[in-house]
Amino acid sequence: MSLKTEEMILNMGPQHPSTHGVLRLELKLEGEIITDVIPHIGYLHRCFEKHAEAMTYPQIIPYTDRMDYLASMYNEFGYVLAVEKLMGIEVPERVEYIRVIMGELQRIASHLVALGTYGADIGAFTPFLFCFRDREHILHLFEITSGARLLYNYIWIGGVSHDLHPDFLRLTKEFVDYFRPKVKELNELLTFNQIFIDRTANVGVLPAETAINYGITGPNLRASGVKWDLRKDDPYSIYDRFDFEIPVGNGEKGTCGDCWDRYYVRVKEMEESLKIIEQAIEQIPEGDVTSAIPRRVKPPAGQVYSRVENPRGELGYFIISDGSVNPKRVKVRAPSFVNLEVLGELCKGHMVADVVAILGSIDIVLGEIDR
């Protein structure tokens, strides 16, 4: 007698604790082994690109906040750089420094969420709260600057909406001093925990070739050993003035490009961001921050593709202008959208528990995938 066996289809999400939002994964299982993963997206589709066509250029900024809601500052940053490039606006020195400080703080905040939730995905809940505790300090800095904790509308075309809070630089310096030992604490608690290493090393290995072909960017690409960071390789704003390293994965605990590398690259990136912030605080000049803001934003007809290194990878804005006050087309090249595509490739042959580990290590934000 032969027993009949059949593939089990497990529907993970859209309501599931570790799909990081409303992502639905269709897992084809043989026992606990994955034979195929099909991501279904679009549950958070809010028609950003359609809305943008009906808005004026400055009105779009608050909408960009809502795409990658964990890195709102950087979304604004990328968008205004694109419009400024199209219009040929030069912004004052001080504005550039403010934007860089905000961007790097945002990178730390975003990585903290990524690392914390990753710990929670693997089953360690305490690092998650430790990370959120530290992120709270950054949110406080954003709050005294822009009045909002999550969606800022702070960086404007040609400048920023208003100058820094008088205490901001002092508090930021304090934060940098406070945060350095906390990174060490996180490493002791989670990064070098043997169970954590067992769970993540050699899991979901992404070779560099595949990564580039899939268009993977950001920490995920660097974890595969490719030294590619737009802040160094295609410098925008004033990133060429700062001295910092680009951490890459080297397979320290397993294979180069595994989940542990993707995790650890983010930890090291936070330290590099601290370096940039320290340098920027020292160098920041005095000056007006609103002088270059155009009264009427009406770019010439043309098209521009401008990109920045968002915490999740290359955030590109492709804007086509027809010379009116509304853009004709705004297309966002969302890093998470592109990074998620490789999930099926990474998961094959692993177990259900690894899907969670791999998905967490890719660090997606559904607001950005679905826009």
Add this chain to the structure above:
Amino acid sequence: MKTPEEIFEALKNKFGEAVINLATDQPVDPYIEVAPLEVDKVCKFLFEEEGFEFNSLLNLSGVDDANGEKVKDENDNDIIKGGTLSVFYHLESTIHRHKIVLKVSTDRENPEVSSVEDIWRTADWHEREAYDMFGIKFLNHHNLIRILMPYDWEAGYPLRKDYQNPEFYKGMKVPY
């Protein structure tokens, strides 16, 4: 490192008619216009040829040019007849550190473009998105289905300029 002019020359010599022109008149990025059904061959060439090696597709974006004739349909809604839809390809080589933009324009009534999905795997979802939003059919794509909208969305392609919101979706009222 190759400039757009050099790339255009090389493509023109290789493909002749399929490569239409190099547009540098508008700010900011110059682009090369390519015939829609030849774009996969052009991309294959750019991907493989030594000296170019565009190993990364940064972005693939559909655009509604809205350059057709505006007419009223029977319900007195504005629709666009004729004209073109376009697809922009942003390519980059991480080896040689150069970038290029390709543009294809295709007929709005029957938009067909060759798929580049088997060259860059990134293109898979990007092409699905362009299909979902503009209805551009990418020939030889292995799984051209909607991606952001519901799989059974029947009211058309939302990012076209003449898109009308449907009143009902499966019995549910759409504009609340």
Add this chain to the structure above:
Amino acid sequence: MMYDWLYNLTGSEILAAVIQSLLPLFLFILPFALFAVLLERKVSAHMQDRLGPMRVGYHGILQTVADIIKLVQKEDIIARDNDKLFFNLSPLIVFMGSYAAFAVIPFSSVFLGSNIDLGLIFIVAVTGLVVAGILMGGWASNNKYSLLGAMRSAAQIISYEIPTMMIIIVVIMLTGTLNLYTMSEWQTSYFWNWLIFGGPGFGLAKFILIPFMMMSALILFISTLAEVNPTPFDIPEAESELVSGYHTEYSGMKFAMFFLAEYANMFAVSAILSALFFGGFQSPFGYLGNLFNVPALIPFEQFFWFTAKGIFFVFVQMWLRWTLPRFRVDQLMTFCWKYLIPFAFVILIIVGLITVLL
């Protein structure tokens, strides 16, 4: 002994035995579960730099009461495609399995539910029921997550029973009894007489035994821990993967039964560990009752020491739970079959030789 007292009071053997067996449940375990839930919340909160419940009563001490009231009020959802009989039976069996174990646990020399000679075997046997309950729940829920959780759980509990049993055999070889009360009595007076320090007496054997006993205690702790599913062994209910594993579909009081069983299990693990290796209810430093010549005080002191040891190990479990990440299912099995079982087996042989030769 309590049994004699109850026998005199009721005049019936059966009634006395039943009342005595139920006493630990009502006097200790149910209140303990309330306390443990609060303890867990407070311990985890302070480990995570937060305060935990603060609103209900002083520093949230009534939080568990509020939780119970909430759980009782909740709708008991039974989905259409659930297997009703087994779905309803499952929480009862799990609850019963984990609470029955307390009947033989000696809380002090007079307070013990049932002084049966097969105490240890009884515990292993009744906690084995839990597997059946979990499998039933997972299957009857008709939910893929529940099914996966139940399968994992069954595999895990059955695997980890093997090292548990091996260590129990080690202990039996040394003490010569299966009765937990006798075992506790045997490790009498000071802490160097505990089994983890080689048991009473000062022969050569004691000193040779010490390292093996420490390893045995560790293996027993790990393997019993794995049977009751806290992190890092919580893969059957792994929240981030299986939502909540076998009890995904349960709500209201049925969920509360699983929940209470879990906390009862936490204490059961601690109680078995302290009864076997840490002198049970024996005080580590002698008794005040002996010092002041008040023998009536001794049972209370014993109760205090047993509870203190139990709560200490419960605290250790919480500590582990809020520090460590979770294993993957294959790693969990590897850990059991490739590390714990061989080690337990070697200890079994060595201790056997020691008891025969020395």
